[in-house]
Amino acid sequence: MKLLLHTCCAPCAISCVKSIKSEGIEPVLFWYNPNIHPYIEYKARFDSLSKFANNENLKLITQNEYGLKSFLNDFHPNTKNRCENCYRMRLEKTVSIAAREGFSTFSTTLLISPYQDHKIIKQIGEETGAKYDLQFFYTDFRPLFREGQSSARTSGFYMQKYCGCIFSEEERYIGEHK
Numbered sequence: 033m034k035l036l037l038h039t040c041c042a043p044c045a046i047s048c049v050k051s052i053k054s055e056g057i058e059p060v061l062f063w064y065n066p067n068i069h070p071y072i073e074y075k076a077r078f079d080s081l082s083k084f085a086n087n088e089n090l091k092l093i094t095q096n097e098y099g100l101k102s103f104l105n106d107f108h109p110n111t112k113n114r115c116e117n118c119y120r121m122r123l124e125k126t127v128s129i130a131a132r133e134g135f136s137t138f139s140t141t142l143l144i145s146p147y148q149d150h151k152i153i154k155q156i157g158e159e160t161g162a163k164y165d166l167q168f169f170y171t172d173f174r175p176l177f178r179e180g181q182s183s184a185r186t187s188g189f190y191m192q193k194y195c196g197c198i199f200s201e202e203e204r205y206i207g208e209h210k
C-alpha cells in the first residue's frame with residue numbers, strides 16, 4: 033500500500049509513523065502547511081521535520097509555501113470557521129498530490145492531536161478522498177500523542193507552543209490570560 037502522510041510537524045509525526053510502520057506500511061511524508069506563521073516558526077518546524085525524515089530514512093515530499101499573505105486573504109476577517117477551512121486546504125492538497133503521484137491512500141498527522149477537531153478532520157479526509165477516489169487512511173492516533181511528544185523532546189526536536197496561524201499564536205499568549 034502506498035500511503036502519503038500529510039505531516040504538520042516532527043513531534044506529531046513520530047508516533048503516527050511508528051503506528052503506520054507497525055502495520056507494515058512505509059509512509060511517504062508530505063509537507064504542506066501554509067498555515068504556520070511567522071516565517072521563523074515555519075522554518076523551525078520544517079527543518080525539524082526534515083531532520084526526522086532523514087533520521088528515519090523516509091521520503092519527504094515538500095510543497096514549500098510560506099503562506100501568511102494567502103492565509104490572511106482567504107481566512108480574514110471571517111476567522112470563525114478557520115480551522116475547518118485550514119484542515120480542508122491541507123487535505124485537499126495532500127489528496128491531489130497523492131492522486132497525481134499514484135498513491136493508493138493518504139492520511140494526516142493531525143489525527144494525533146487531542147487539540148484539533150478530530151471528527152471534522154476525519155469527515156474532511158473522507159470527503160476529499162471521495163472526490164479523488166482515494167481511500168482516507170483513518171486511524172485514531174490520539175492515544176499515542178503523549179508518548180510521541182515525550183519521544184520528540186528526548187530526541188531534541190523543535191517543540192512548538194501553538195497550533196500554527198498567527199491567530200492561534202495570539203490565543204496562546206494573550207487569550208489564555210484573559
Ligand code: SF4
Pocket residue numbers: 067068114115116118119195196197198199200
Ligand atoms: S488554529 Fe491551527 S488548525 Fe486552526 S486555523 Fe490556525 S493553524 Fe489552522
